[in-house]
Amino acid sequence: MNYRHLFDGIDEKIKLIDGSYVSPINFDNGATTPPLKSVTKLIQDNIKNYGPIARGVGPKGEFCTNEFAKSRETILDFFNLKESDTHTVIYTKSDTESLNILANLLVKNKYDMVLTTRMEHHANDLPFRGVGRVVYIDVDNLGRININNIEEELIRAEGKIKLVTITGASNVTGYLNPIHDIAKIVHKYNAKLIVDAAQLIAHVKVDMKGNSKDEEIDFLTFSAHKAYAPFGGGAIVGLKRYLKDSRPFLSGGGCVAGVFDESVIWAPIPERFEAGTPNFFGVITMAKALKDLKELGFSNIELHEKEIKDYLIEEMKKIENVILYGDINNTSDRLGVITFNVKGKNYEDVAVKMANEKGISLRCGKFCAHPYVNRLLGVSDEDAYKDIVSGEQNYGMIRVSLGLYNTIEEASKFIDELKLIANN
DSSP states (O other): OOOOEEEEEEEEOOOOOOOEEEEEEEOTTTTTOOOHHHHHHHHHHHHHGGOOOOSSHHHHHHHHHHHHHHHHHHHHTOOOOOTTOOOEEEEEEEEHHHHHHHHHEEEEEEEEEHHHTTTGGGTTTTHHTTTSSEEEOOOOOSOOOOHHHHHHHHHHHHTTTTEEEEEBTTTTTBBBHHHHHHHHHHHHOEEEEEEOOTTTTTTTTOOTTOOSSSGGOOOOEEGGGGGTTOOOOOOEEGGGTTTTTTOSSSOTTOOOOOOOSSOEOOOOGGGOOOOOOOOOOHHHHHHHHHHHHHHHHHHHHHHHHHHHHHHHHHHHHTTTEEOOOOOOOOOBBOSEEEEEEESSSSSSHHHHHHHHHHHOOOOOOOEEEEEHHHHHHOOOOHHHHHHHHHTOOOOOOEEEEEOTTHHHHHHHHHHHHHHHHHHH
């Protein structure tokens, strides 16, 4: 199927280095996605209604307050939580902020242990380094994790691991982690689970309830700009019972019921964790994009993106001098995220050439996942450190990351250009 008619801005012509104009090919959806037309229309329709949320009295303020509240129900419904009354939605500015908030709310003691993996984006690693003792599960030679290693670490820690945090899908290899199986293991040892779903929610259905209580996801975070909505919106979807007694990570207006000379009464959740003026357009567009994805059907989305992913991997395997990373033979647990290099050519030079000469946008570097990329490249921590300090930065990759609006025709143009570059 072709979903391009649903998106804004994707066919706007760009100027190439030779002066010609083309419709660009965006294969960098793992960074940011274009907006759905329905989302753009929602912004245009509501600009005239913009007013304060939960502040003041008046028709515009009441309208925005009501729409803001309704969006939480849309998001809970998206994750199959609307009828459960177990979770709440906390709005943030990004997935990164969400994970920083959870690190500071859930890790109560600097001696508490947090378990994560070497597959993680920096946003799901660095916030936890500053609040507790972090233990890492390593990856195998193809970049996957073994969930048996998670249980082994939980046993070894003898109850000291209070929190496990893991990506739902890698932004480097596209690997899908079995989050419900992991939840069962984590809960067996009385720990809580966070799923970083930034790369997940736009591509596969996520049912946070699972098939049983043991499979339930305690906390999940994501960013709207990777799911076809603009304005830097993010969210935490989390269990109320672990949040109701916590102090807010950020404090100010809107997060309190009362402030006195010597004391404070915090607002109830989720408002307690949303200090400051809310991002109205970020929130309503986030909810709209997720609602539209659900209505399109994730079986359709998965099938469409799988077709392009499979075509790209099979064609790239045929090109001499192209190095592919991760498992390229058993790809059923991979989303449309493909990393590669060209022998004898600098990764940045290849990506720049694609962009300047053909209008093909890729990502190059280490994708904010340095330890993981270093392992896939076979680069030691010491050599990677020297590379960064020297300023040379010879180690990196090129990434293709697919979106719903991409097509086989675009993939074919990319393959033709890659053949020329690799065989030159």
